[in-house]
Amino acid sequence: MKLVALVSGGKDSCYAMMESVRVGHEIVCLAHLRPPLHLAADEAEIDSFMFQSVGHNVVRLIADCMDVPLVEGTITGTAVSTDIDYSASAEGDEVEDLFRLLEDVKRRHPDVQGVCSGAIFSSYQRNRVEHVCGRLGLTSLGYLWRRDQVELLGDMVDADVEAILVKVAAIGLKPRRHLGRTIAELQPELLALKEQYQLNVCGEGGEYETLTLDCPLFKKRIVIDASHVVVHSDDLFAPVAFLVVDQCHLEDKDAVDPALLHRALPAPFVPSASVAARVAVASSTAIALQTADELSIVSPIASFRDQFHVSGLLSRASESLSLEDEMDDVFAQLERLLAAQQMTMEDVCFVHLFVRDMREFARLNAAYCRHVGQYMPPSRSCVEVASLPTRVLLDCLAVRGSGDAKRRQPRVQRDVLHIQSISAWAPNCIGPYSQANVLHKALILMAGQIALLPETMALVGQTPAAQLAQSMRNAGRVLEALDSNLRHVVSAVVYCVPATANQEEPASDTEKQVLARDARRLLLENAQLRDELLADDSDSESDHFDSDDDDDDEAEQARARKTSERLAAATELVREAPLLIVEVSHLPRSALVEVELQSLTHAAKKCLSPSSAVATTARSASWRVETQVSRIPRALCHVIAAVLPTTELSTGSAVAAIVSDVLRAVEDSLVAASLPWDRVIHLRVFYLARVFPSELQLGKAIRAALAPGLADARLPAVTFVPVTRIQTTQAACLAVHATAQDLDKMETDLWLQRQA
Template sequence: MKVVALVSGGKDSCYVMMKCIQYGHEIVALANLLPVDDSVDELDSYMYQTVGHQIIVSYAECMNVPLFRRRIRGSSSRHQKLSYQMTPDDEVEDLFVLLSEVKRQIPSITAVSSGAIASDYQRLRVESICSRLGLVSLAFLWKQDQTLLLQEMIANGIKAILVKVAAIGLDPSKHLGRDLAFMEPHLLKLKEIYGSNVCGEGGEYETLTLDCPLFTNARIVLDEFEVKLHSPDSIAPVGVLHPTVFHLEKKGDPDSNSLEKEPGLVFEVQGDGPSTPDSTRQRDSGTVEHTRNRVHLSKTGKENTFSICCWLEDSSQSSTGLREDLETVLTETESQLLKQGFNWQNVLYIHLYISDMSEFAVANETYVKFITHEKCPFGVPSRSTIELPLVQAGLGKAYVEVLVANDQSKRVLHVQSISSWAPSCIGPYSQATLHKGVLHMAGQLGLDPPTMNLRNEGAIAELDQALKNSEAIAEAFRCSISSSAILFVVFCSARTEQSERDQLHEKFVSFLDLAKSSRRVLDPMFLYILVPDLPKRALVEVKPVLYVEEDSETEDETRQDQFGEGDYGCWGYKPEEWYQDCVQKRVIDGKICVTVLSISAEVMKKLHEPEEEQELERVTRFCVYLLNKTLSENSFSWQDTTSLRIHFSTSLGVSVKRLSNIFETAFKELNEMSHGGRVAKEPIFNLVPVLGAGNSSASLHNVITCELFSLRS
């Protein structure tokens, strides 16, 4: 990509340019914000480093690329919340004006680099501006270990000096003007003694880069400077370096004409810039057809956390295409949310199922018309996108399932910048959403974060990378997938070889064993699902669910309570040893009950009694019976259920409509038999057609697999 680099003069903004080059991008312009008054060294800014701004004008000549500069007219106090929304007269809008002009003059630019390492405040604002301008944020230093990063910078030729100090152990009279390499041992010592940030991310110090490998034409030589003491505090005095005299020293052979280069031009950006694109304009819904909708709505009576599932029935009618089908189901889902008194900001997670992954771009374009940052001020929901055999199951070409909460206590992690930390989420969907102690993580592919390319060594390599990406996201919530995971749903593409599938679970277990570092391990469950295709033609996608409740002790998550005598009498089933092989369950802190129920062809044979009833009806009754038994014996009710996902194999040869009717009948009969009022008044389930499923990657032959999640206070 062609990149405009945000430069403050500091080591971070210069080193991230070097990382951009390393990953194959091209720096075609520089952008800098400076004070209105040239004599001012530092502004009271939450966003921009301005100490040493007098020297930045030389960067254009040093690098032979154009430099765009704008004076900061906005205030840092207009919008101080962590997330940012367009605010007139805020200093962030100066960045918008600056980058708008760069994009106008150099239309080929597609990305912006910044040196963010740990500041969410700065990263989110850069991402907000990039989103408004249709640019990609590159932040390759994000979440990197600061000690290693400092060592890298020095080893890779960053020549920078300290131009501000503001921390215990740093003395303006001794340390301002000192080279970063000279200061490294002292900075590491301060980290050991006081816990300081060795890269200055806590405001301990700021730097000015005088030379680096990207300065191909000249280096900056600082001849004279003044030390200005801002605060004479005896413990942590604050001082800045004010450059007074400097010159450029040409690089290369001065006698060689071939080394003479034209210096980069410097542009001063004035004015207010273009208006913000209208990202919230209303879509034209006049052509949306709702008459074919079938909506399954479930709502818990206690926790007010529920699922809405929407699909199109009767695909025998002429299809209008993925775009129209998805717009229909999203419109209907939105309508159902409004009827319940909610909207998109209440959504925690979205499962987006489509019939053809080659139309992923079309699906995404439609999706972003409904779910936007403006509609979700508390954070956009996490998402997974999977191709399913929808048409073969009698559905349309799009299917949406949303998990909804009636409060705004969710915490959302949404990093849109491309970095070396974890895959970015460029668009209105987030890496993970935490709500009531449950971390719902977006589907993770085996993407190399800085390049956003799939690992190309096969399914095992993709799984390894996807797990590393999941671990990085979990660490942002101060937990680990090896110790906090409740359930891993692993989607396997039909393109995976059987030999690779046989190894997936073994790789999974070895990764978790290697990563275990906590005494508290929840012993996660596994659900493998075989699907036609995945985004980016990936072979594997992992969707982890974690428990990250703070300050709580885990109960025995596999307790085996005895159920009452009357329970096993339902429909004539009696407790048998092999029933237990069908059920995986975890009960966490008495708050969460997760159950995976697997019905294989062998189980169907055991249940097949044609003289009594048809096979499929008996199987569905058996599923409902075991799910009800699991909830009851662990003191949960159907009203605690947040979602029940029933994955059924298309090899059954049954339509969603018929299967839905059968399950509805089973729930109705269970309700009539219930004397304790523990069964929901309406059936709570979402039917998901798949190619196969199982609790092992080597065996994906289950015909019905139920995934039940219950939550209570």
């Protein structure tokens, strides 16, 4: 991709360029916003939330060093909109200066496709760059996003980025001592200040700013001939001062081998041609609910307080409509249902999209984007179910007052993580679908994750196991950004596709059993990502033992014991949390695996005493019911109840008895969580079409089992998903994923625990 790099002159924007080049992009020009020209050098340090102005007079030399053109603009605006999000252009805002600058870049360089920037942890800056890129049809690339700052500073030093401090504004940093010195020289001191004063070692909190004099992308280096220090605030503890470069020149240097600027990337996944053949065989197997009378057998909607679930939305006129019109019909139905509940599309938190043919995904997605806005977009999971009666089946969860109303209400019910920049962190979400929605600061609903390599957004991993590991790694990164991790997961559904012709299944240990074991292991291990929450506790414990225990052996044993205890406590919830493997006909991008998780935030896990359990009950000689449950007393109960056949079940046999047993297992779990049935707002029923050929039978059985104890208004919404295989600890023929939650109680209990 051809890129324009936003440069301030500092180390972050230069290293972001290096990272972009490493993965194969080309920097074709630089773009820079400078202070107004009438300001003298000593006055040119302007107060901006977005842009660095110290050293702006040297940026032109950086372009000369790289032998690329520079496009400059002037900062005329201020921070008019200071919210984290920037969802609409604001007249007079400095962000509009950035828009005009990049608009100028596009006029001069129409081949530019993306924008490279150096934000590390500033959502304020990243959101604004993404907003401008979206308006101009450009892709945002932020390869430093959420990088560990200690590691990142070390990488910059190791990569021969010669950057000097040109501004200091933090306790421990002294103008006369630190200005003009390189990050390599100051690295040990910056690390010490991090320990002493919690300083951000990369200066991400505004502690310092830098000017890059040399890096491997430069064909020449910058040499400063004369400079002087300007003291802005002579504070005793945290003086603010900056370095003004009066004179400088360029100096020749040895060229860097271009091959050293690139790095090897995993080979993209190429799906086997046999996948399409297997899908064709698997299609057209189920008879779904279609007529109005049939659809009324189970409830399409359910609500509890502000939660509203819509299930099984499809177009009854599917055969006579174009694909786009069918999507319009489905969303028109959804908007009417939401309006009846005093909701809008902006209140939708999660969308499940089941499609009949994934080859039509691009058209489906374009139609989807017309109906879902960019402000606080829902998270989404999309899989192909080849036996659907229509091309699209949709269900969703909405929370009243969590969308547009949030702009006017101070009370936060929902937060959205929507990162559109390509980075090394996790896959980006360019359209109106987000990485995760967080409800009431407690429950995280994660979008489906496939094995995309974040740096390139290419699908990687040649086997289901490899793709599962990458998908879990992506999910773990998203959870990490939300103060959570994979050990906080309360339910997991792993979608997979049929084994291809060249993947023979072992006779004694099927591929799906291996996948289930691997998924559980990755959850327990946090996908081998660093557990920041566990590490923080470990560091404090180590300090205690180092200071109090004189016996090294005894201290080491005590540390090991504490580490073991902490690990056991950290993994207790996810050890038996609900986990389901489901085989469908196809996944986005021809992926082999898609992972869909729900998780608790660290605060919720720590304060609300969640637990999990697995139980198996033999209710019949022909089947057993395995129940996996995560629960928080009186607040949350996520259940996966699966039917494990002990003998070959004949087609359509004993449907009522099987459904009754499964729902009894769900009820037992609800009782253990002290939750009534009316808290269950949704049942997702995965079933093998070869065993249950009619959804009508299943629907009638569910209604018959629930009707005696529940009025129609209290019935949960039900979604039927015909699949080709189901796996928990063993192969199953039917699995019910039940969701019961009282989000208000979770939020209240969390608040009370924090006050205690």
